[in-house]
Amino acid sequence: MSILINKKTKVLVQGITGGEGSFWTKHMLGLGTNVVAGVTPGKEGQSVEGVKVFNTVKHAVKETDADASVLFVPPAFAKDAAFEALSAGIKKVVIIAEGIPIHDAMEIRSAAMSEGAMVIGGNTSGIITAGEAMMGIFPYWIDRVYKKGDIGVMTRSGSLTNEVTAMLIKAGFGVSTLAGVGGDAVPCTRFAELLPLFQKDKKTRAVLMIGELGGTMEEEVADAIESKIFTKPLVAFIAGRTAPKGKKMGHAGAIVTAGKGTVDGKIKALEKAGALTAARPCLAGDLMKEALAR
Amino acid sequence: MKLFEYQAKDIFEEAGIPVPKRKLIESASGLDEALSATGFPCVLKSQVLQGGRGKAGLIQFAKTGQEAAEKTGMLFSPEKNVRKILVEEALKIEKEIYLAITIDPVDCSALIMASSEGGMDIEEIALTKPDRIIKEKVNVFRSLMPYQARNIMFGLGLSGEAFKQGVKILTAMFGLFRKYDAELVEINPLALCGDGRLIAADGKFSIDDNASYRQKNFAVSRDHFSNDIEYEASLEGIPYLLFDGKIGLMCAGAGLTNTVYDLINHYGGSVSNYLEFGGPNYRKALEAMKFTLRSNPRVILIVTFGTIARADVMAQGIADAIKELKPEVPIVTAIRGTGEEDAAKILREMGLTPLSDTEDAVREAVRISEGGLK
Structure with missing residues (x-):
């Protein structure tokens, strides 16, 4: 089992004929992903890596029953593409693009919430169920990161995900599903919203969360643990402990403001709820062993 | 991008929000003309982006031309980044109101916050007396309703x-919030004056950087940065912060860079610059190394674990940069991810000893930066 995506998920690729779209379609297929269709307006009738291309999502869904979509479109077009997928009835959408305007993200999330859909991203590597399927841009062939197992991973980062997950694998664990919510200030899906899925998934024994300073997503996870929405072990690593206050350190989401969103505050909230927090990435593996032994 | 007060007030005026009589000056020579527009008493407001200007002495009042001239001379200071001063009529304020619109990322609404106890201590009030802040959430599709x-x-x-x-002012603010892709529109204080008028005595306006392609009226300028290097790096699209420590950081991925920064502090080292050249910048190793060297590091630490940002491409970029820049300081690397075997080979050919563990690399960089032998 897994969350969000497995071998049966019928994946649509929006922007499939572009450089990134075609390159990663090849690799999604390579992992075993059931990519059923692609969409690029004006390119209907072509095919990419053997996948049929349609002009519209509506037509693609009618012909192939696609039930999930991954977007390889530039940030300025992400809103249009996401709304096209939602209006065609797709309930799972992954947006890879980095640089989506915040007001667009706000509208996308707002619409997804009212339609009961889940949009993941932007500014993410996507979601991958190790050894099965992915919607995104993961180098799944790097075995010391994307090894199959029973730990769910959720993250705000890209490179840091590789760094911390590698430590988990080194300690003998593997990954069930890894979901990147993205590094933006307004992620369309938040950490705490993934927890009920990991809770339900029989193959996920525990969750590793890779967080960062800024925002309140990690605090929301602490709340979900406190209120027993999530009862499996959770280990967290949070970057930005020593970031100077008020400085914008790269990610738009990583801004410290008015006492909220500090790493200290997040760690306190998580530990109070019963989660374990790793002070350094190399400690994540041992802490996971400890959490599971409890 | 944060706008300066004078830019925020120009936008407010354009939307019909009352603002004080004012004139922007860029040198003392413009003062007399400005004073003839504002009259006395007047306020001299340094145009810098930091908050707490009043408490830092960057806002001064003047009752006469001589006083204004003296204080203007004192405020202009390139070292403190004060290159522009907004000269304004001083308002007779009876009550200070706080009014702001920002984004609530959880339920994705616009969040309006208001308080009748506005002014310099609003952050304190938000922490200690949160019930004094009135909130109203606005659905982005329904927009601000009159009620x-x-x-x-x-x-x-x-x-x-x-x-x-x-009501008119708030409605106008909401229009600006949407029109200009704002992260924050704030008036603090919105001054209730003796004559019954409401006037925006200050203005904060922050435009989403991701929307800069469709918000072309405003561009970042040297004034947005505290030094030349950070400004020039931003023109290259490279996130960069200058510090006064010893290790020049060249990392890829914001989360990983933050982590390496934490690890350096953990092992007792110090950082001369923060630089992130992942994502769309992963082919910019040469520019990244130039900016890093300008922070005068004792050692350069390069840590990456990229997927799209291929390790071999980055390693080749670094090799080319070393050939061109011939840096005299030692370089420590942990370059992993897609193509990492080729990356290690490229680095070895350059005479470097590529490491594969982040903490090993950090410890090595700290050791060298504190005077250890390479």
Whole structure:
């Protein structure tokens, strides 16, 4: 089992004929992903890596029953593409693009919430169920990161995900599903919203969360643990402990403001709820062993 | 991108939000003309982006031309980044109101916050007396409804003309919030004056950087940065912060860079610059190394674990940069991810010893930066 995506998920690729779209379609297929269709307006009738291309999502869904979509479109077009997928009835959408305007993200999330859909991203590597399927841009062939197992991973980062997950694998664990919510200030899906899925998934024994300073997503996870929405072990690593206050350190989401969103505050909230927090990435593996032994 | 107060007030004026009589000056020579527009008493406001200007002495009052000239001379200071001063009429303020619109990322609404206890201590009030802050959430598709503006203005205790004007101001603010892709529109204080008028005595306006492609009226300038290097790096699209420590950081991925920064502090080292050249910048190793060297590091530490940002491409970029720049300081690397075997080979050919563990690399960089032998 897994969350969000497995071998049966019928994946649509929006922007499939572009450089990134075609390159990663090849690799999604390579992992075993059931990519059923692609969409690029004006390119209907072509095919990419053997996948049929349609002009519209509506037509693609009618012909192939696609039930999930991954977007390889530039940030300025992400809103249009996401709304096209939602209006065609797709309930799972992954947006890879980095640089989506915040007001667009706000509208996308707002619409997804009212339609009961889940949009993941932007500014993410996507979601991958190790050894099965992915919607995104993961180098799944790097075995010391994307090894199959029973730990769910959720993250705000890209490179840091590789760094911390590698430590988990080194300690003998593997990954069930890894979901990147993205590094933006307004992620369309938040950490705490993934927890009920990991809770339900029989193959996920525990969750590793890779967080960062800024925002309140990690605090929301602490709340979900406190209120027993999530009862499996959770280990967290949070970057930005020593970031100077008020400085914008790269990610738009990583801004410290008015006492909220500090790493200290997040760690306190998580530990109070019963989660374990790793002070350094190399400690994540041992802490996971400890959490599971409890 | 944060706008300066004078830019925020120009936008407010364009939207019909009352602002004080004012004139921007870029040198003392413009003062007399400005004073003839504002009259006395006047306020001299340094145009810098940091908050707490009043408490830092960057805002001064003057009753005469001589006093204004003296204080203007004192405020202009390239070292403190004060290159522009906004000269304004001083308002007779009876009450200071706080009014702001920002984004609530959880339920994705626009969040209006207001308080009748505005002014310099609003952050303190938000922490200690949160019930004094009135909030109203606005659905982005439904937009601001008149009843919501009324809720806020009655909540602030306004009545009569001031109430009507308040509704107009908030409605205009919401229009600006959407039109300019704002992360924050804030008026603090919105001054209730002796004559019953509401006037935006200050203005904060922050435009989403991701929307800069469709918000072309504003561009970052040297004034947005505290030094030349950070400004020039931003023109290259490279996130960069200058510090006064010893290790020049060249990392890829914001989360990983933050982590390496933490690890350096953990092992007792110090950082001369923060630089992130992942994502779309992963082919910019040469520019990244130039900016890193300008922070005068004792050692350069390069840590990456990229997927799209291929390790071999980055390693080749670094090799080319070393050939061109011939840095005299040692370089420590942990370059992993897609193509990492080729990356290690490229680095070895350059005479470097590529490491594969982040903490090993950090410890090595700290050791060298504190005077250890390479």
